[in-house]
Amino acid sequence: AQTVTQSQPEMSVQEAETVTLSCTYDTSENNYYLFWYKQPPSRQMILVIRQEAYKQQNATENRFSVNFQKAAKSFSLKISDSQLGDTAMYFCAFQQGGGNKLTFGTGTQLKVEL
Amino acid sequence: DAGVTQSPTHLIKTRGQQVTLRCSPKSGHDTVSWYQQALGQGPQFIFQYYEEEERQRGNFPDRFSGHQFPNYSSELNVNALLLGDSALYLCASSWGQSNQPQHFGDGTRLSIL
Numbered sequence: 679a680q681t682v683t684q685s686q687p688e689m690s691v692q693e694a695e696t697v698t699l700s701c702t703y704d705t706s707e708n709n710y711y712l713f714w715y716k717q718p719p720s721r722q723m724i725l726v727i728r729q730e731a732y733k734q735q736n737a738t739e740n741r742f743s744v745n746f747q748k749a750a751k752s753f754s755l756k757i758s759d760s761q762l763g764d765t766a767m768y769f770c771a772f773q774q775g776g777g778n779k780l781t782f783g784t785g786t787q788l789k790v791e792l
Numbered sequence: 793d794a795g796v797t798q799s800p801t802h803l804i805k806t807r808g809q810q811v812t813l814r815c816s817p818k819s820g821h822d823t824v825s826w827y828q829q830a831l832g833q834g835p836q837f838i839f840q841y842y843e844e845e846e847r848q849r850g851n852f853p854d855r856f857s858g859h860q861f862p863n864y865s866s867e868l869n870v871n872a873l874l875l876g877d878s879a880l881y882l883c884a885s886s887w888g889q890s891n892q893p894q895h896f897g898d899g900t901r902l903s904i905l
Contacts, residue, residue, distance in 0.1 A: 682834075711891055723835070723882060723896035769834050776890050778825055779848050782834030 680705045680772050684783035691760045691790055698745075699755045699786045701770030709775030712746065714755045717785075718766040726768070729753065731775075760790045794819055796897035798883050804903045805873050813868045813900045817885030824866040825894060826858060827882040835882055841866050842889040870902075878904045 681704045691697035703712070714726040729737045729746050736744050741761075745754045757764055770783040797816045805811050817824050823842045827835035837850035841860035855871045864885075870877055880901050884894040 713893075715896075720898065721880060721901075722898045723884070725893055725895070728893060771834075773891060777848055778823060778840045778842075778886065778889055778891070778894070779837045779850065780825075780827075780835070780884075780894065781837070784834050 680707070680710075680774065680781045682770050682772050682781055682783035684770055684786050686786045687784070688787045689789070691757075691788070693760055693762060693790055693792055695760055696756060696758050697760055697788065699757075699768050699770075699788065701753045701755070701783060703751050703753065703770070703772050705751070705772065705774070707774055711773040711775070712744075712753045713771040713773065713780065714742070714744070714753075715769045715771060715782075716764075716766045717769065723769070727755065757788075762790050762792070764788060765790045796821075796883055796885050796895050798881075798897035798900050800900060801898070802901045802903070804905060806905050807873055807875060809873050810869065810871045811873060811902060813870075813881050813883075813902070814865065815868070815883030815885075815897060816865045817883075818895045821885035821887050821895070822864050823886045823889050823892075824860060824864065825884045825886075826866070826868045827884065828852075828877075829880040829882055829899070831879070838868070840889070847889055873904050875904050878902060 712729045771780040825840040826838040829835040840848040880899045886892040886894045
């Protein structure tokens with residue numbers, strides 16, 4: 679069974695600065711996908727970024743980028759130029775190739791401060 | 793373009809009762825997955841429906857069942873409710889049954905007294 683570990687329960691960052699959220703996972707599969715989702719207090723889970731395991735290039739979406747280290751089974755999220763609206767719970771998630779099931783970590787609560 | 797919609801928003805039940813939660817997928821999506829998110833935890837996969845059939849299932853007892861209708865909307869049914877079933881229930885939709893980005897609804901907050 680796959681497991682996803684987020685070892686930082688809480689983090690804070692000053693507005694306009696950069697922060698990195700950590701995620702490690704465990705799988706014996708070779709074909710899989712990794713995701714970061716954001717859940718603000720409004721509860722809706724919002725897709726931030728998606729990485730296909732077979733792609734060596736790290737995914738980027740505007741201010742959000744990942745550092746995907748396949749051999750180390752590490753998938754960290756970097757948020758640049760942090761904004762107050764980035765305050766939310768961030769979940770790392772694993773999806774096996776050929777399926778739809780997402781396996782989530784326990785989340786990191788990020789607070790962006792003035 | 794409507795996103796994923798779930799109803800009701802909040803629900804209060806007592807132990808032993810049965811509950812039905814509803815989900816309409818995002819326009820153009822044909823696959824629906826359900827997740828249970830306990831307070832302070834990440835979501836746990838319950839099951840996925842595609843072409844009106846359950847395709848994948850997580851580690852949940854048979855008290856949890858579902859249905860998908862021809863218009864792709866879905867229901868989650870939970871029988872014999874336990875206090876531990878109190879959680880946020882999230883519905884996610886996607887196009888196709890594998891490896892497409894999933895879009896989530898706002899969830900139904902279920903409280904068991």
